[in-house]
Amino acid sequence: MTSMIQLISPVDGRVYAERHCADAAQIDQALAAAEAAQALWKRRPLSERAACCSAAVDAMVAMQADIVPELAWQMGRPVRFGAGELRGFEERARHMIAIAPEALAKLEPTPVAGFRRQIRREPLGTVLVVAPWNYPYLTAVNTVIPALMAGNSVILKHASQTLLVGERFAEAFSRANLPAGLFHNLLLDHQQTAAIIASGRVQQVNFTGSVEGGKAMQSAATGRFLGMGLELGGKDPAYVRADANLEHAVENLVDGSFFNSGQSCCAIERIYVDENIYPAFVEGFVALTRQYVLGNPLDETTTLGPLVSPSAADFVRGQIAEALTLGARALIDPRAFAADAPGSAYLAPQVLVDVNHRMSVMREESFGPVVGIMSVASDVEAIALMNDSQFGLSASIWTQDLAAAEQLGDEIATGTVFMNRCDYLDPALAWTGVKNSGRGVTLSRLGYEHLSRAKSFHLRHEI
Known part of the structure; x- marks a missing residue:
């Protein structure tokens, strides 16, 4: 039997929602499906990826009337400000979709006779996004949309305090007809999250949260050569x-x-x-x-x-x-x-x-x-x-x-x-930090560099 997560509303201290954590079989199925779906998705033209992601943004914005009071109940933000997060969500998502062709374009050095030389951007594989409760849509979209645009699959583990946000992401991608397996919303406890990071079945982890949480992410990744984006504390x-x-x-x-x-x-x-x-x-x-x-x-x-x-x-x-x-x-x-x-x-x-x-x-x-x-x-x-x-x-x-x-x-x-x-x-500028505020970059074209890898082609065609 998996553990139960209860979302206690700060509004009145009562249980607002409760869900079971994913079990081992569900986690294994999600990771396997993400890997299989990503192998096909990376071959889809960028224009098709953009169409799916744009449709998902449209679907999310269409849910605003329901999302705004949900945010108030889950994490306490006044309803008069709730729509602002959706506007920010849309601004960031649409910007990252728009700049993807340039950010992911191949680079060609100065021509050399008899050779074709290129640097291409290839997807990493499966990206695990661990998102916080304080700006639950904004922080998640910083990675989710550009990761998909870059040709990756995504596993979203949202904070238990805003567990309904993960469900909204899943609903938006479902309405957008995103190919099955590319996006999964999993409700996980700390041990399950650490196990996924240590499994070798994800190639990038983007975490937003506390300094201690970032240390736990790094500890779980010990011995695994995977990317780690950490947006941590601030003063x-x-x-x-x-x-x-x-x-x-x-x-x-x-x-x-x-x-x-x-x-x-x-x-x-x-x-x-x-x-x-x-x-x-x-x-x-x-x-x-x-x-x-x-x-x-x-x-x-x-x-x-x-x-x-x-x-x-x-x-x-x-x-x-x-x-x-x-x-x-x-x-x-x-x-x-x-x-x-x-x-x-x-x-x-x-x-x-x-x-x-x-x-x-x-x-x-x-x-x-x-x-x-x-x-x-x-x-x-x-x-x-x-x-x-x-x-x-x-x-x-x-x-x-x-x-x-x-x-x-x-x-x-x-x-x-x-x-x-x-x-x-x-969203046009790199979002990053120094010291204990973390490492890595989200947003801007530099954000795409952390969600893709460089692959060089050195082709001699005249012998």
Whole structure:
């Protein structure tokens, strides 16, 4: 008998859905079918692959009315924002489909008489996608669509907290008449996932999740020469220079800190502000933060939903409490947010000042609605603090000086540098990280290089 997975909704703490994990026979059948189907799929013209993938995107978007409330029940995002994930899903998917002919095109070096020389991109085989709950459609589509476009088959193991998302992917591909066996949605526990990675029956693993989860993926792959894409934690910083457009910076950094209740790998979790504008920035930031409405995500008036679980909220409460004991000041009164309740998943947003890097809230990933704000005296101090982290996913600079932003960006150890925006993935650019934020690349044409292999042809035709 396989284990049962229960999806506990953060909305009310009740079981929203439950499913059995796949059994050994189902896993074996899926892997065998994926291998057989991929051998045929890789020979299909790219135009046919694009037609199938585009039809699947159409099918997913058509399910929006059902998907939006499902997201609220599964992971707590307010329904007023649910459609945004589907728009992002569509943007990324359609971009990756559109650039596939160029990204997968053969490369021909300078001609040499009597020879034909080419580098072609070939599919890897079967790609295992291990997707998280916080942006369940966006994170999965980063790999699923380009993997299929590159000629691979896909096994999707979605987070148990968003298990219905995997079912939606399967339904979309079914409606699109994707050839049988190419895509499988499997509900797996940790041991089953590790066993698949260690089996040698998948050729690439793309994982989005925690640092500890990434280490578990690497451990499972020991002795196997397979590709590993890891998008892990973040503690993303922002630096607001004295010449920044203050109103724009406040508005966007509040959103970057608290959207999705701060549950984003590239959320803003620490802010450094030039001392000359620090008081005005903090005043504006706090005033805007107080406008959030914490409550049931099924209510259209709610702008801040619960965290994914009471334990996640308690972790953030613990970080705040520790910071306060070390001298930080909290500028938001949780009592102003009626839904905030100790021990529940509902947590008011919090802004901390008088913080420093001895505090966990400025060094360890919070993944919740809290942000620390520090005053800095110079660019040099700001860059040193931004780099004082085990993570490096994205960083943002708020200034009206493009040259300064580029120069400072060169000094930041991060995967993406933003100027005057944050918490966004542009599908035309590589999404990657440094240090404990992971390795590998998704999106852009570089993403295709991690989902295909180079094969050289050196053909002498004149003897």
